[in-house]
Amino acid sequence: MSALRFNELRGEQVAYAIERQERTFLPDRDHCPLCPTLPGGPPTEIPLQAFEIVVFDNRFPAFETPHGAAEVVVYTDQHDASLGTLPSERVEDLMSVWRHRYAELSAREDVEYVYIFENRGVEVGVTLHHPHGQIYGYPFIPPVPRLELSADARLGGCAQCVLMDREVLDRERMILETSAALAYVPFAARWPYEVHLSMREHRASLIDCAPDELRDLGRSLQRVVQAYDRLFDRPFPYVMAVHQAPAKRPDDGHLHIEFYPPLRTAEKLKFLAGSEQGAGTFISDVQPEDAAAALRAKVEAGGV
Amino acid sequence: MSEKPQPRADERSLEPEAEEHAGELTVERLRKDDGRALIAYWRERPER
Numbered sequence: 469m470s471a472l473r474f475n476e477l478r479g480e481q482v483a484y485a486i487e488r489q490e491r492t493f494l495p496d497r498d499h500c501p502l503c504p505t506l507p508g509g510p511p512t513e514i515p516l517q518a519f520e521i522v523v524f525d526n527r528f529p530a531f532e533t534p535h536g537a538a539e540v541v542v543y544t545d546q547h548d549a550s551l552g553t554l555p556s557e558r559v560e561d562l563m564s565v566w567r568h569r570y571a572e573l574s575a576r577e578d579v580e581y582v583y584i585f586e587n588r589g590v591e592v593g594v595t596l597h598h599p600h601g602q603i604y605g606y607p608f609i610p611p612v613p614r615l616e617l618s619a620d621a622r623l624g625g626c627a628q629c630v631l632m633d634r635e636v637l638d639r640e641r642m643i644l645e646t647s648a649a650l651a652y653v654p655f656a657a658r659w660p661y662e663v664h665l666s667m668r669e670h671r672a673s674l675i676d677c678a679p680d681e682l683r684d685l686g687r688s689l690q691r692v693v694q695a696y697d698r699l700f701d702r703p704f705p706y707v708m709a710v711h712q713a714p715a716k717r718p719d720d721g722h723l724h725i726e727f728y729p730p731l732r733t734a735e736k737l738k739f740l741a742g743s744e745q746g747a748g749t750f751i752s753d754v755q756p757e758d759a760a761a762a763l764r765a766k767v768e769a770g771g772v
Numbered sequence: 773m774s775e776k777p778q779p780r781a782d783e784r785s786l787e788p789e790a791e792e793h794a795g796e797l798t799v800e801r802l803r804k805d806d807g808r809a810l811i812a813y814w815r816e817r818p819e820r
Contacts, residue, residue: 564795
């Protein structure tokens with residue numbers, strides 16, 4: 469059972485889930501717990517011989533009932549796939565799954581913030597290679613979403629709408645535009661190839677999106693990830709963070725997806741070191757406009 | 773005449789709880805042996 473302690477000096481919660489020390493760590497593909505359970509094979513987390521998308525309670529939860537939730541979202545039964553290589557229909561279906569989980573978890577009394585995310589690559593701490601994401605239902609609003617709510621107050625309205633308008637006017641950092649979504653390297657990106665994929669219209673959460681908007685979001689998401697993989701001609705590691713309205717404040721948010729990739733070149737990592745960790749100030753080696761130009765070319769190389 | 777395939781032991785242990793839809797997907801709620809919830813989302817749900 470995990471436990472929370474409040475770090476007074478930083479004004480934030482820290483979760484202790486010591487059982488997670490025992491979680492499966494980079495198993496070989498014959499012992500992948502996210503593959504289907506096949507006849508004669510070892511049982512996995514998914515006792516089905518084939519599946520499309522599966523969600524289950526994390527065996528090693530950072531949060532659990534009655535103090536939140538931790539779920540695993542497995543995108544496919546194909547071990548070697550990725551968001552970029554899945555059929556586009558599957559990524560569109562994933563948006564419906566996210567929406568379903570957001571709605572259900574948001575309704576729980578012990579969940580204040582539903583956070584959908586994916587860690588991709590050992591560079592960001594992945595312990596299982598099978599394509600999957602996770603969902604945490606926090607029993608509080610975590611610091612980053614809370615900062616975004618503060619930005620709304622500071623900018624006198626939806627911060628995401630304001631920032632997106634600026635990017636549309638500037639255009640220099642835009643990498644993808646569709647009828648429903650925009651993707652850009654933010655003006656003050658912290659990570660070398662950080663990208664924000666945002667709903668063009670104000671949509672507080674996945675629940676507010678029409679079916680065609682969800683399909684567009686899924687296609688756009690896949691195009692961003694494919695551009696990443698083309699950038700250095702290798703699977704591109706990232707943390708993907710879906711930000712939307714807090715569970716009990718359904719109007720206070722703007723659905724967008726932030727990517728934090730740790731690579732600054734094909735071989736070099738951006739580490740969070742002294743300035744980032746001790747002072748909270750990112751120092752980046754890549755100009756956001758240059759990152760956007762490189763990524764825009766890779767999006768265009770993939771076509772629509 | 774071939775024998776009708778029987779579900780495997782771990783499939784038999786999954787007890788269906790309900791069925792619903794998420795967009796165009798069929799939602800199949802199951803429960804694992806240890807009590808944890810598992811949800812399968814299907815565009816094309818196989819016959820079982």
